[in-house]
Amino acid sequence: MRAHFGDTYAESWARDFVLAPLGGRTVMQALADGESAKDVWRAVCQVEDVSPKLR
Template identity: 65%
Template sequence: MRLSEFWDRMNRQFGETYAASVAKDYVIAELGGRTIEQALADGESAKRVWEAVCATFDVPPHLH
């Protein structure tokens, strides 16, 4: 998954403003207690981060 696709899915799930807030502020256990921004900055793949988002939030199946 490309990073642009990841952000497109985040924006569709949360809306642009809230997606940025979730990425910056929400600590996800499946990402080792990191935020989305931290995990991506550490080199975690966008696909892996998106899978963690799907597991943590109620993401509709059509966005998986």
């Protein structure tokens, strides 16, 4: 997340942006609910134009 969004924005985005692939949850909510970091990152990659090097 930090490599894609930057140090400051990554935390804000993870806390505030709701993702449909995560069932309408934020990154932080999904992680708190026990989703694996790998699955959460895949969801982020579905909604953001993440560099192939970071996928």
